[in-house]
Amino acid sequence: MIVSHDVGFISQLCTKYFDIDNFRIDVYYGSYDTYIRSKHAHLTKQTQKNTTASNKIALLSDSICKQRKWMTTAEDKHKHKVLIDRLKRDLKKETEKIVHRQKTAFNFPITGQGDRSSSKNKNVLIQLNDISVVLGKKLVLSKISLTVCSGMHLIIYGENGVGKTTLLNIISQRIEPYSGTLYVDKKASLMYAEQGFIDDNITCADYFSSVTGLSKYQCKEHIDELFGIEADYGNMNLRLLSGGEKKRLQIGACVIRNPDIILLDEPTISLDEYSVSILFDMLKDYKGTIIVASHDTRFKEIEGFAVKSIDSHGNLI
Numbered sequence: 001m002i003v004s005h006d007v008g009f010i011s012q013l014c015t016k017y018f019d020i021d022n023f024r025i026d027v028y029y030g031s032y033d034t035y036i037r038s039k040h041a042h043l044t045k046q047t048q049k050n051t052t053a054s055n056k057i058a059l060l061s062d063s064i065c066k067q068r069k070w071m072t073t074a075e076d077k078h079k080h081k082v083l084i085d086r087l088k089r090d091l092k093k094e095t096e097k098i099v100h101r102q103k104t105a106f107n108f109p110i111t112g113q114g115d116r117s118s119s120k121n122k123n124v125l126i127q128l129n130d131i132s133v134v135l136g137k138k139l140v141l142s143k144i145s146l147t148v149c150s151g152m153h154l155i156i157y158g159e160n161g162v163g164k165t166t167l168l169n170i171i172s173q174r175i176e177p178y179s180g181t182l183y184v185d186k187k188a189s190l191m192y193a194e195q196g197f198i199d200d201n202i203t204c205a206d207y208f209s210s211v212t213g214l215s216k217y218q219c220k221e222h223i224d225e226l227f228g229i230e231a232d233y234g235n236m237n238l239r240l241l242s243g244g245e246k247k248r249l250q251i252g253a254c255v256i257r258n259p260d261i262i263l264l265d266e267p268t269i270s271l272d273e274y275s276v277s278i279l280f281d282m283l284k285d286y287k288g289t290i291i292v293a294s295h296d297t298r299f300k301e302i303e304g305f306a307v308k309s310i311d312s313h314g315n316l317i
Contacts, residue, residue: 007032007273053094060091122149125188125261125289126171131180133166133314140166142314143180150188150260153283153290155299158310164293165195167310168263171291188260188289193250195265204241204249205234211253226252243270251279255286264292 004010011032019026019039026042028035067084071077126148133141140163148154158164169175170182172192184190191211200207208219220234226248227233238246247270254262268276276298283290284302292299299305310316 056094057091060087060094063087064091122151123185124148124183125150125185126291127181127183128170129181131170131177131182133163133170133175134178135166140314141170141177141310141316144314144316146308146316148261148289148291150289151287153286153302153305154308155292155294155302155305156308156310156316157295157297157299158293159295159312162310162312163314164295164310165265167316168192168265168291168293172263185260189257190261190263191254191257191259192263193254193265193267195269200238203235203237207238207249208234208253208256212256214256222252222256223249244272244275247271248275255282259288261289261291262286264290264294266294266296267292268294268296268298 002010002014014032015030017028017032017035019028019035026039028038030038064084064087067087071081071084124147126146128144128146131141131144132139144167156164156167166175170177171184172190173182173184174192202210204223205216205219208214208223209216212219214222216234223234227245233245238249241249247267251264251267254264267279271279280298280302283292284304292305300307308316
């Protein structure tokens with residue numbers, strides 16, 4: 001059994017799908033495309049049923065109002081009461097037919113984002129000159145040169161293990177290069193959403209506050225916007241969150257203060273399709289500098305992203 005949002009992966013392996021949605025599990029058979037078509041048909045049919053039931057509810061509610069009005073002046077009030085009771089029973093039956101889908105809309109909250117993308121403000125924030133990195137006896141990065149200006153959006157592709165994370169660690173100055181020079185504007189604020197996430201016995205608000213420096217009250221407000229559903233995520237322990245929820249919290253904490261530079265390492269890991277679409281919308285509109293390391297080719301769909309890749313020999317091309 002596989003639990004995953006990775007469409008490319010599961011579409012090659014799976015022929016039976018347990019779809020968890022709206023507090024129920026539906027089972028679909030066949031290819032991934034068949035599953036998607038079947039689910040779409042199911043939701044379309046349910047929407048039609050909801051519309052039919054809603055129309056009947058409106059008619060029944062109107063009839064009940066009329067009967068109540070007539071009953072105030074009628075001599076045979078019992079007759080109208082019996083009719084109203086029957087209409088109420090019918091109304092209840094139609095109401096029970098409607099399936100209410102849970103709303104999970106959310107946003108990545110960003111405070112005070114100004115326009116840093118003007119042509120007169122295209123200063124160099126990051127400069128790498130002939131950077132090489134050796135880990136153990138392995139050459140991971142080979143004489144990499146890269147210039148990143150303010151407002152630039154960059155995606156760095158590469159297979160697992162070629163050095164994408166190492167490059168972000170160099171830029172964030174987590175590690176030092178074997179050779180070459182690195183310049184990062186000291187006045188530029190930088191936030192780094194790493195690939196891993198530390199499971200700790202603290203609440204979401206405590207984590208958010210430790211990353212952003214905001215008060216717990218402010219953090220809870222932003223967390224509510226981030227998750228977009230009625231649940232007390234602020235007081236929830238991190239270990240109770242799913243992988244996707246942790247990733248959303250991590251990215252949200254990084255972008256909330258509107259830093260000049262955002263580094264994202266495999267940000268779409270554990271995110272479902274809807275969460276990915278919200279993330280892409282945020283990245284597309286962000287005015288600051290973004291560097292993403294990923295093997296997710298969907299980033300090519302985001303307008304305005306420059307594309308680089310690291311090959312198996314540690315070269316940036």
